[in-house]
Amino acid sequence: MYRLEMYLPRHVVCGLTCAAFAAACSHQPAGDKASADYDKATGRLSRLVFDLNKNGKNDSVSYMDGTRIVRVELDLDENGKVERWDFYRPDGNLEKIGFASKDDGVMDSQAFYDPPGVLQRIEISTKRDGKYDRTEFYEQSVLVRSQDDTNGDGRPDKWDYYTPRPNHAAAEPAYAISATAFDDSGSGRPERRFVYGPKGAVARVEYDRDGSGQWQPRVLRASE
Ligand SMILES: [Ca+2]
Numbered sequence: 373m374y375r376l377e378m379y380l381p382r383h384v385v386c387g388l389t390c391a392a393f394a395a396a397c398s399h400q401p402a403g404d405k406a407s408a409d410y411d412k413a414t415g416r417l418s419r420l421v422f423d424l425n426k427n428g429k430n431d432s433v434s435y436m437d438g439t440r441i442v443r444v445e446l447d448l449d450e451n452g453k454v455e456r457w458d459f460y461r462p463d464g465n466l467e468k469i470g471f472a473s474k475d476d477g478v479m480d481s482q483a484f485y486d487p488p489g490v491l492q493r494i495e496i497s498t499k500r501d502g503k504y505d506r507t508e509f510y511e512q513s514v515l516v517r518s519q520d521d522t523n524g525d526g527r528p529d530k531w532d533y534y535t536p537r538p539n540h541a542a543a544e545p546a547y548a549i550s551a552t553a554f555d556d557s558g559s560g561r562p563e564r565r566f567v568y569g570p571k572g573a574v575a576r577v578e579y580d581r582d583g584s585g586q587w588q589p590r591v592l593r594a595s596e
């Protein structure tokens with residue numbers, strides 16, 4: 373995943389405010405030109421339209437507060453629908469990236485980053501209705517936990533836990549699922565969980581009905 377702020381927008385911003393822009397434009401193929409809009413009241417730069425993949429057709433829009441990038445919208449396959457949104461914090465660091473998995477202009481996932489640019493979590497709208505009902509949590513870019521709101525009441529009711537697999541084969545995931553927990557009564561917390569064995573089969577079922585944090589195991593019989 374590339375970091376947009378590392379190359380183009382700042383150059384474009386600079387280009388629009390200094391003589392270097394004219395030189396840069398001379399290397400563009402024939403076609404669309406980059407354009408800029410300015411706030412009528414303040415005169416500050418508010419919007420840039422430019423050709424990120426340099427094929428002669430504009431594909432990206434950067435919303436600006438002067439020289440600060442607020443949000444960049446990307447349509448790099450130029451089908452007229454945004455497939456990616458980059459959001460920036462006031463300090464210039466990347467806050468999150470939104471994606472349209474169907475390349476139709478409908479954002480259905482958003483990946484959040486901490487200030488050094490490290491992935492923290494991904495929120496997913498599984499029904500693509502603007503409600504983010506699944507969240508995946510990452511540590512060192514590896515999935516460690518996820519939670520789902522399976523009944524749409526706005527609260528998670530299913531949790532999955534993952535164990536990193538640092539020596540995994542290239543074609544295999546970097547994690548293995550270690551447990552799945554459920555909220556059976558609507559309490560808002562895990563009450564029952566499946567703990568998986570090393571080969572992925574359920575090794576035991578545990579209960580924490582009273583929310584004490586003390587899980588009581590129940591060993592499965594062969595018939596179960
Ligand atoms: Ca283009």
Ligand SMILES: [Ca+2]
Nearest residue numbers: 447451453455
């Ligand atoms: Ca597109």
Ligand SMILES: [Ca+2]
Nearest residue numbers: 521525527529
């Ligand atoms: Ca729920």
